[in-house]
Amino acid sequence: MPTAVERAWLRLHLTRGLGRVGLNRLMTAFASPEAILAAAPRDWTRRAGIRPTVAEALPAADAPLLRQAEELLERDDIRLISFWDEADYPPLLRQLPDPPALLYRRGRLTDQPALAVVGARRASAAGRRLTDEICAELASRGIAIVSGLARGIDTAAHEGALRGSGQTVAVLGCGIDQVYPPENRRLFQRIAEEGALLSEYPPGTAPLAGHFPARNRIISGLAQGVLIVEAAEGSGSLITADFALEQGREVFAVPGPVYAETSGGVNRLLKEGAHLVTEPADILEVLWPGTPSRGQRQKEDSLLEKLSGTALTVYRNLDREPLHIDELARKTGLTPMELSAILLHLELQGGVEQLPGMRYLRGREA
Structure with missing residues (x-):
C-alpha cells in the first residue's frame, strides 16, 4: 500500500x-x-x-x-521515489544537472555497477546477437544492464541480461503501467519480476515521441558507461551518447559496415573517441578490469572454503595477471621449493595456472 x-x-x-x-x-x-x-x-x-x-x-x-x-x-507493488528520498533515490541520478524529481519503480534496484545499452530499433540479426552475448556475459559478472525496452537492440540487451541471470533495468518513456512496444509484454513482465522498471511519468501517460529524449538522460545517468550498437545519424541513441558525455560517462560503440544505414552514427562516435567494442572484454578493461564472472566467483568461494594455512596465503596473492615465482616468494615469505609444492597442489584443484617462465596466475577454472 x-x-x-x-x-x-x-x-x-x-x-x-x-x-x-x-x-x-x-x-x-x-x-x-x-x-x-x-x-x-x-x-x-x-x-x-x-x-x-x-x-x-x-x-x-x-x-x-x-x-x-x-x-x-x-x-503492482510500485514505489514512488522522490529526489528528496535519501535512502531509495538512485545515487548516480543525483549527479545529473536535471535529475527527475519523481520516479515510479516496479521491481528492485540493486547497487551493482551498470552499463547502459541502446541502439537501432530496426537492428540486424548480427547486432541483436552481439548485444545479447555482451549483455549476458556482463550480467553474469554482476553488472546491471540498463536500457529502454524498445524494439531491436534494447530488447536484445534486456534479454541478454536475463539470460545471464543478472539485473536489468528498463527506463520507460511512458507511464509505468503502459507496455510499449506491445509485443514486449512478456519481457516487460519478466523485468518487473527479475529486475526493475522505472518511469518519471505519471501512470496512464502514453508513449509520446517527445518523452523519449528525456527518458534517455535517465538511461545514461543510471550507468557508468553507455554502449551504442547500430545507430544511424540523427538517431535517438546518439542523444543518449550526448547525455552520457555531458554526464561524464564513458561511451562505447560497436563498429558497423561503412555503407549500412545504421552504421553512420556509431562509426562517427568511434572517430570522435568512443571506445571500440567487439567483445565484453573491451568494456570490462575500461570500466571494471579484473571482474570475474559469477561462475568464477562461486568457484573461487568454493576453493577458498577448502584452503587453509600457506595454501590459502599463496592463493590470495595470485591474481588474473601472471606473477613470477620469485615475486610470489617475496609476497608470501615462502621459499621457491615450498611454493612449487603448494602451486602444484593448487593447479590440480584448478586454482592456479602455470605459464612459461615460472609464472603463475589464478586459474580460469577457479
Missing part, C-alpha cells in the same frame, strides 16, 4: 501542468509534500512562482483519477 508520503507525491504529480521544475520550486518553498498540499493555491504562486491555473488544478484528495493511481501502485 502506498505510504502517506507517496500518496502526497502522487497527488502533486497528477496536477496538470506541474512538472519537475515546479515541484523543485515548491519543495524549496515548503520543504515537504504534505506542507505543499496544506498550502493555499495563492501561496504556491506567491512563494514558489507557480501559475494560478496550475495551483488550482491540484486534484481533490478523493478524485477518481487519484484513487485509480493509488490502486495501481498497490496492485
